[in-house]
Amino acid sequence: MKRDWVKIVLGIYTVFIIFIFYLPLILVAILSFKSDASITFPILGFSLYWYIGPPGLVGTSGFTSGIFYDPQIGQAIINSITLGVINASIVVPLVICAALTLRYAFKGRDLIFYLLLAGFVMPAIIIGLGANIFYKTIGITEYSIWTVLPLHIVYTMPFGLILTMARFDPLMVEYENVARVLGASGWKVFRKITFPLIRTQVISTFFFAFTLSLSEFLRSSFVIAGVGTIPTYVYNQMSVTAPTPKWFALGTLSMAISLTLLFVIAYILTRGQRRII
């Protein structure tokens, strides 16, 4: 058999890209253990301060602490994860509704399809600013996770929609019809026929909705207050203070958690599944 040169070259390239992708992260991990407060080279010493160091004065960076002792970061993490999970949990049924309905042809189907996709494509400032005005108009002045949530939903839903619809089994409607003829009620048809066929896509949708929500902050910053989510919090902090390895510690921690979660999920998913994404 001839050697597949294309595969080898592309494989090396992909590994290279993944490496470049991870390089900043590897760096973040390494630098999070720095003993001094700057984030540049050279590395003078290693310490766990930025993770578990108690509040105090550190070098020239002023009053700071490790992430363990920073209650605001803790709050931000909780907010982000909560928001991510709620967002994903709402987006999944919405995507299912939309994807299943768009299988049928009806008047205005194209327009609705593009409209649903628009959430991904609308510039963030327009949505953010617009939502802000909208809330003011209807009298909502207190901002919280709940004011941000709808924006995340609109932003993450299109991705899930694309991903779900692109992998539809073309015979799905046929199977449903057969099931109905055999006496299954609407809900049963969904549970026993439709859902198993889209299960993989649903899982991917949840996954991507969560991921996208975690890092979303352009839209969120317009309608959020207080500590906010990780991205808004970090961004705000970094705009006012000099960057320190503390943020790298936060990054490394979230990296570690997400990688673990990733492998756990991947393991569960790929047992017996044919396709993952």
Next chain:
Amino acid sequence: MPSALSVKNLVKRYGRNVLALNGVSFEVDKGDFFVIIGPSGCGKSTLLRCVAGILDYDSGDIYIDGRNMKDVPAHKRNISYMPETYALFPHMRVYDNVAFRLRMHNFDESEIKKEVKRALELVGLAGFEERWPSELSGGQRQRVALARAVVANPSLLLLDEPLSHVDYRLQRKLMEDFKNIHKNLGNTWILTTHIQEQGLSLADTLMVMNVGVIEQKGKPHEIYESPRTVFAARFVGDINLYSGQVVEQKGELCVVKTNLGEFKGIYKGTGELVGRTVAYGVRPNHILISPVGEHRENSFKARLVSAYYFGEFIEYIFEVAGGVQVKVHADPMPVKLGEEYAVSWDTVRGIILDKPSVIEGLNIEDVIYGR
């Protein structure tokens, strides 16, 4: 003159367990209309794809027009391949689909226009140049795929199950068209199917495959009249088969003792059969139905249990005590269900086979009764 295609000892494994092709060897003459038939999963698609150069194989040699195709990539072989799904390029119109090969070989546009027109006329789709594949019916799509395959006259045309998704009437028409185009172009066609009637009527040469091996290859009427194995007998044409023991063998003539009685038949093989278990077969259309008492050389009594109308003949099913059945194809007769009749046939119509299949180690009774 080298043969159009020569395959020697082709072996193809999928993964570790599936042996799709088990050392297959055969030759195809130039200008032949070669049909490969066999049950699903026998390896005919795999074989075709290996010959086309789009599937790698484990060992063996493929020679096209005398040239070894070992390191020759698909695009340098002078062949055309049409998969079961036709694979029309969805993003190109009919014209561009058919013109594809010509464009790849850098013909100039005026030439291309002429050739495309000719090819489309050949398949009966003149004027369809500007249509999109999605606008065409299944039959039209296949014709476009055919036009695309025959343009620029490749020496070898490989068609994988082209008639399997086509309705009956269209099948007959297409079969006719295939033969006409083949005669017109004069190149070599290799076609696969699992429908034996197609194999019998289309082929100049017929090859029967069974799970990675070749059961028999020859002219259709040769295989029909003189099958070499039980598998070939069953797969090509309808046949009633019974197992029995040989009590006498004199030249080609043998006497076989079965549960239904002793019958005489013809054995064209070379083995010593006395005492061995063999298959005794007689085709449904060679059996005569008569009132009990009048009969030919080989016969037995049986009760008529059902009759099925096939248009051109009636299929009568007779049963003997014990549930053994025999199928008879005949013109409509004044017979009554539930009555006993004599079924009989001439000795020369009795086919005796000692080999169940080319595959070693099979029990003949298993193959007879389809286990």
Next chain:
Amino acid sequence: MTEERRSEAEIRESPLIKFVRKNARYLLILPPLIVVILFLVVPSLMILLLSFNKGSVTRFDPTNISLDNFIAVFSRPSTYIILRDTLGMSVLAALITLLVAYPVAYFISFKIQNFQLQGIITFMLVAPYWVDWSIRSISWLSILGEKGLVNYTLMSLGLIKQPLSELLFTRWTLLIIWVQTNLLFMIFPIYLSLTLIDPDLINVARTLGASPFKAFTKITFRLSLPGVVIGIIFVFISTLGDYVTPALWAGGLQMLGLTVQNYAWHFNWPMAAAYSVLLLAVTLGVIWIVLRFANIKQVFYK
């Protein structure tokens, strides 16, 4: 007895319930549609309306309609410079991301037969996104900065005497960060499109005389265009309206999104809205142009 009851119930069934029962499958579109209308269409409309106000209002004031904002926007030469810069950078970002992403998408979809491995590689590409964007961005400071990894290594190896200062805060920094941020969203749609291609199409093309390269350009690439288009649209849009990255990393480069944010920051929301309308118009224009190249709908339904 039951027959009478049933027909009675039917008569009593209000036309509304009957309507819902018959059309349930279509009505399912309402929940997502309502959400999108409320939180996408309405905010956009609000911005549109606001752009017609003048002054420092933050809510639409129907008594204060004027076209002054738009006149200002379109009469300023700076608008056109900004447009040119923004569009230029976004186009560049989209193209570079495409070039980087396509081989990866191709590799994963065509060259990896094991689905599990495909999934793992995809997950590996997604994992970095769980680290917050801001943190990922500052890490670039640590790589490209004067005391960053690149300079540090080069200087320790003696290859340069002075740290390179052009690595950071230039257009290239912006592009690098943009590519890194958006790479996944380009890889993914292309990967999807590629996996939807019937392999026999490529096989037949090969037997018809197409070399592997020609088979790729004429068949594979063309058929992956819907995914490419989606990816380009995404990268283009997200970079077009991005105000944070240019502010942080590209110093004095004026971008459209930045302009909007500037006005918003200074409480001249109507002007911000006017520029937003411009941004939206450009966005929609680009989408419209790019959509000419591929019929995206086809990928999702017939």
